[in-house]
Amino acid sequence: MEYRKLGNTNLQLSTIAYGAFAIGGNMWGGNEKKDSIAAVHAALDHGMTTLDTAPFYGFGLSEEMIGEAINGRDRTAIQLLTKFGLVWDGSNQGKGEFFFDAEHNGKPLSVYKYATKANIIKEVEESLTRLGTDYIDLLQLHWPDNTTRISETMEALELLIQQGKIKAAGVSNYSVAQLREAEATLKLASNQVSYSMLNRSIERDLVPHALENQIGIIAYSPMERGLLTGKYFNDGKLKADDHRHGYFGQFDLDRVQQFLERISPVAESKSATLSQLVLRWTTLQPGITVVLAGARNAEQAIANADALRLDLSAEELNLINVELSKLNR
Incomplete structure (x- = not known):
């Protein structure tokens, strides 16, 4: 495993981090607790010491399972990353900015973006x-919550750092303009954003800004929720309530399949999977500090960690990038 310094902080994070969205179950067709705990244990045992979760993932379930999985382990050897600012319970519902309607345990609910100081303090204690x-x-x-001043959100994060409840503060899905406004109040460690072979829009402005201002970039959805594993094109079956039925519709699936077929010889030459090749490529892109990779079981977690063993030559990277340029025309 490789480890990288996050922004201007002293945090050293594993280059591939464990993404805990899927083990929350909601939007992913459920989960198996035993397999999920085993996946976290396998990730840690193979050097993936950075775990990224959020209250919204399973409406608290993902955080609870991470807590159970690390119980009894050396806490100082683990980096816990979590989030705040999405609310759904009765006391907060209707406050903030409406995001979308969801379902939990068969009951409909509405999710709001809500990042006031009082809510942040409340959410941190719950997390x-x-x-x-x-x-x-x-x-x-x-x-981002457009109903709350960015400065108020940043002031709350600054207070939590002073109290020792958090070591560093970051954001997710922020634009360059929002980063600039936030940093007028607090120096941010990172911005977690969507980035993959199929989604490289951050390279235009966000990556240069992050490099210039020592802001780490944590890339989520590098596999486009499993599409770039190639399994979807090989009789991969999704459960009826899996959100990816709609998500994959944004892509030209025929062209994606052809692209994966053209780069698969690179993976095969290294006795690696397409998933490992895609993850390794992502870790080597300028400005990317950490790449999140989800895993539902121990086998998947180990395979993700092993992606860093791939040594890609300049010629191999160029081949992949040439094929990508054809795909994105």
Whole structure:
């Protein structure tokens, strides 16, 4: 495993981090607790010491399972990353900015973006309880809340750093303009954003800004929720309530399949999977500090960690990039 310094902080994060969205179950067709706990254990045992979760993932379930999985382990050897700013319970519902309608345990509910100081303080205490810890290594705003001043959100994060409840503060899904406004109040450690072979829009402005201002970039959805594994094109079956039925519709699936077929010889020459090749390519892109990779079981977690063993030559990277340029025309 490789480790990289996050922004201007002292945090050293594993280059591939464990993404805990899927083990929350909601939007992913459920989950198996035993397999999920085993996946976290396998990730840690193979050097993937950075775990990224959020209250919204399973409406608290993902954080609870991460807390259970790390119980009894050396907390100082683990970097816990979680988030705040999405609310759904009765006391907060209707406050903030409406995001979307969801379902939990068969009951409909509405999710709002809500990042006031009072709500942040409340959410952090709930996350600490679920995670079974007394500090969070990196706390991140999950989505921008246009009903709350950015300065108020940043002031709350600054207070939490002073109190020792979080080591560093970051954001997710922020534009360059929002980063600039936030940093007028607080120096941010990172911005977690969507980035993949099929989605490289951040390279235009966000990556140059991050490099210039020592802001780490944490890339989520590098596999485009499993599409770039190639399994979807090989009789991969999704459960009826899996959100990816609609998500994959944004892509030209025939062209994606052809692209994966053209780069698969590179993976095969290294006795690696397409998933490992895609992850390794992503870690080598300028400005990318950490790449999140989800896993539902131990086997998948180990395979993700092993992606960093791939040594890609300049010629191989060029081949992949040439094929990507054809795909994105």
